[in-house]
Amino acid sequence: MDNSDSRRKPHVYGKLLMAVILTAFCILILKQSPKFSGSNVFSRHEPGVTHVLVTGGAGYIGSHAALRLLTDSYRVTIVDNLSRGNLGAIRVLQQLFPEPGRLQFIFADLGDARAANRIFAENAFDAVMHFAAVAYVGESTLEPLRYYHNITANTLVILEAMAAHGVKTLIYSSTCATYGEPEKMPITEETPQLPINPYGKAKKMAEDIILDFSKRSDMAVMILRYFNVIGSDPEGRLGEAPRPELREHGRISGACFDAALGIIPGLKVKGTDYATSDGTCIRDYIDVTDLVDAHVKALDKARPNKVGIYNVGTGKGRSVKEFVEACKKATEVNIKVDYLERRPGDYAEVYSDPSKINLELNWTAHYTDLQKSLSTAWRWQKSHPNGYRSPSAMSV
Numbered sequence: 001m002d003n004s005d006s007r008r009k010p011h012v013y014g015k016l017l018m019a020v021i022l023t024a025f026c027i028l029i030l031k032q033s034p035k036f037s038g039s040n041v042f043s044r045h046e047p048g049v050t051h052v053l054v055t056g057g058a059g060y061i062g063s064h065a066a067l068r069l070l071t072d073s074y075r076v077t078i079v080d081n082l083s084r085g086n087l088g089a090i091r092v093l094q095q096l097f098p099e100p101g102r103l104q105f106i107f108a109d110l111g112d113a114r115a116a117n118r119i120f121a122e123n124a125f126d127a128v129m130h131f132a133a134v135a136y137v138g139e140s141t142l143e144p145l146r147y148y149h150n151i152t153a154n155t156l157v158i159l160e161a162m163a164a165h166g167v168k169t170l171i172y173s174s175t176c177a178t179y180g181e182p183e184k185m186p187i188t189e190e191t192p193q194l195p196i197n198p199y200g201k202a203k204k205m206a207e208d209i210i211l212d213f214s215k216r217s218d219m220a221v222m223i224l225r226y227f228n229v230i231g232s233d234p235e236g237r238l239g240e241a242p243r244p245e246l247r248e249h250g251r252i253s254g255a256c257f258d259a260a261l262g263i264i265p266g267l268k269v270k271g272t273d274y275a276t277s278d279g280t281c282i283r284d285y286i287d288v289t290d291l292v293d294a295h296v297k298a299l300d301k302a303r304p305n306k307v308g309i310y311n312v313g314t315g316k317g318r319s320v321k322e323f324v325e326a327c328k329k330a331t332e333v334n335i336k337v338d339y340l341e342r343r344p345g346d347y348a349e350v351y352s353d354p355s356k357i358n359l360e361l362n363w364t365a366h367y368t369d370l371q372k373s374l375s376t377a378w379r380w381q382k383s384h385p386n387g388y389r390s391p392s393a394m395s396v
């Protein structure tokens, strides 16, 4: 007689028992999760509370925007894939706003439409500030497809998710790079957009998608075209900390500080034969504190069926040479400067006419002062020579 069945039975019962225990354990854990019990405040609209999704909130501008929104009592969800941002910035924000229902961080890639859709399904957003992007002109000329994908295609993902889940307000991070190299300065919002590098083209395409969609929806849209962003939180809580591997593509302020810290031997100024007063490029630098203020004002003035497009700059152009001198003063380091050939994709002179945003959003650049903005940013850099990885690790 084969009695293997009866021998196997105790084994099967054991497995069954284990499965029951595991299932009960999972249900217990799930029940303790706020989402299961329906007590997750992020998933419900609450009268008097505006819940803003900040994409790219672990990055430089997004983290400063999140700080301002939280300070102003908004509820904030940050979505970031940490490809370029810093978990350290999120931690700073979490420490500043630990109360339940103020801030949540979701690690996700916005290129993943299913993940984005799930985030919108599980959360009750009132508005989206879409900062997440790869954002280096030089890099975009080397990796154009990455830029079109990350900027243009991902904006489409966000818009589709917003449409599917009834989120009706979008504040979009655009750039003066969408104008290319206009013949006439200053740049107004009416200046033709003729971008000359993949970064500017990808942002222009994203703008076009948003504008076409807005014609057929009642979405409130604000497109902010930033000029060159500098500075950091005046209270020294946040700063600009790009990944070391991105240094070669980095922006001028980062390079100046790296040179002052001795991380790089000196500063490379690319292009001295532009048709400008001293041969170096002219840019319109805007302090990040002013920039995030423009976002909050844009959010406040956003209305259904309305599109607002605004330049965010000071209206004053400063040359790279002037910038370098201001940086030397701010850091009190006599930074070594090498003057090199032009960089592909760069344009000679760019500065804004900010009168439209002054008039319609009652916004002006109050904080921006090249010297002061760089001094503020330098204080953070000096106390965070390794970015968010080792705060106060070194005093210079």
Ligand SMILES: NC(=O)c1ccc[n+]([C@@H]2O[C@H](COP(=O)([O-])OP(=O)(O)OC[C@H]3O[C@@H](n4cnc5c(N)ncnc54)[C@H](O)[C@@H]3O)[C@@H](O)[C@H]2O)c1
Pocket: 055, 056, 057, 058, 059, 060, 061, 062, 079, 080, 081, 082, 083, 084, 085, 086, 108, 109, 110, 111, 130, 131, 132, 133, 134, 135, 150, 154, 173, 174, 175, 176, 225, 226, 227, 228, 229, 230
């Ligand atoms: N810094 C400037 O001078 C400047 C000027 C004009 C416009 N902008 C725009 O402002 C926005 C923010 O720029 P920044 O300087 O803070 O850049 P940043 O690199 O510091 O921040 C971008 C953030 O987006 C995240 N991100 C990128 N791709 C993502 C993805 N697929 N899914 C989820 N997260 C993703 C990164 O991890 C990072 O945290 C960008 O849209 C940029 O184009 C910046």
